[in-house]
Amino acid sequence: MATFKDFRNSVKPNWCPGCGDFSVQAAIQRASANVGLEPHELAVISGIGCSGRISGYINSYGFHGIHGRALPIAQGVKMANRDLTVIASGGDGDGFAIGMGHTVHAIRRNIDVTYIVMDNQIYGLTKGQTSPRSDVGFKTKSTPEGSIESSLSVMELALTSGATFVAQSFSTDLKELTSLIEQGIQHKGFSLINVFSPCVTYNKVNTYDWFKENLTSLKTIENYDPANRMQAMQTLMEHNGLVTGLIYQNANQPSYQQLVHGYSDQPLADSDLMMSEDKFKELVAEFM
Ligand SMILES: Cc1ncc(C[n+]2csc(CCOP(=O)(O)OP(=O)(O)O)c2C)c(N)n1
Ligand code: SF4
Secondary structure (H helix, E strand, C coil), rough: CCCHHHECCCCCCCCCCCCHHHHHHHHHHHHHCCCCCCHHEEEEEEEECCHHHEEEEEEEEEEEEECCCCCHHHHHHHHHHCCEEEEEEHHHHCCCCCCCCCHHHEEEEEECCCCEEEEECCEECEEEEEEECCCCCCCCCCCCCCCCCCCCHHHHHHHHHCEEEEEEEECCHHHHHHHHHHHHCCCCCCCEEEEEECCCCCCCCCHHHHHHHHHHEHHHHHCCCCCCCCHHHHHHHHHHCCEEEEEEEEECCCHHHHCCCCCCCCCHHHHHCCCCCCHHHHHHHHHH
């Protein structure tokens, strides 16, 4: 049986020392081993950003896609080969700016993919511009006078988009993050895990200390029930979205794969895609 070490490869991450993304990588490797996966049973698909490099640092199938397009690729991989566990990942810019359309539609589609967002409230790779997750007043190179746009409430947005699994964590809490990723992988449907993963180089406001002071663990909220969508929404609004833990799960809704018509018993990846010349001519004749 594989251990987390089997999900390591020889590529040394070039993240800045102290970047939150290191822990996210470790949590994915641990969670994958803990749920009993072997490296060849996992595909990690990422977008572009510092966080997007993660697919290159895990020993599994991987695809480093284009900015904001991790989810379309991940959904295609899952549809073609349902036997793979598919994790999509990237930054808050990747998933909540350029890729936001894909995020919302993947959520409502409830396709069996786990989406892990490394949310540092800034664009790291391009050297520190405001992201849709930056707070009002946040000064960066792109907003020298401070951001005048409000921060996107992504967890609330996920709930109203029909999400069946919504969780949030902090990269320093490796134990909780690993457990949430395990639950996300095991969830039959789309799971969104937003991870506060500080950018130590460009974000001098939302630091490790800032998160420690401002985050509330759902474990400390009496009678919190992740099956209760109304309570999830209310709790998020009361805490300005700054909560950690499993926020909401509906395990009863069928996934996209369970509902889609004509989903063959044989995965596309195992199918013989060769077509006989006679069959080809027959198909072409239909259009003549
Ligand atoms: C289509 C396209 N637009 C813009 C860019 C430039 N670009 C690369 S990464 C990035 C944002 C990075 O921020 P985020 O997704 O939050 O990831 P981080 O680097 O913070 O991990 C941008 C705008 C690009 N590569 N492709
Ligand atoms: S710039 Fe920020 S997000 Fe990118 S590797 Fe460095 S600390 Fe991490």
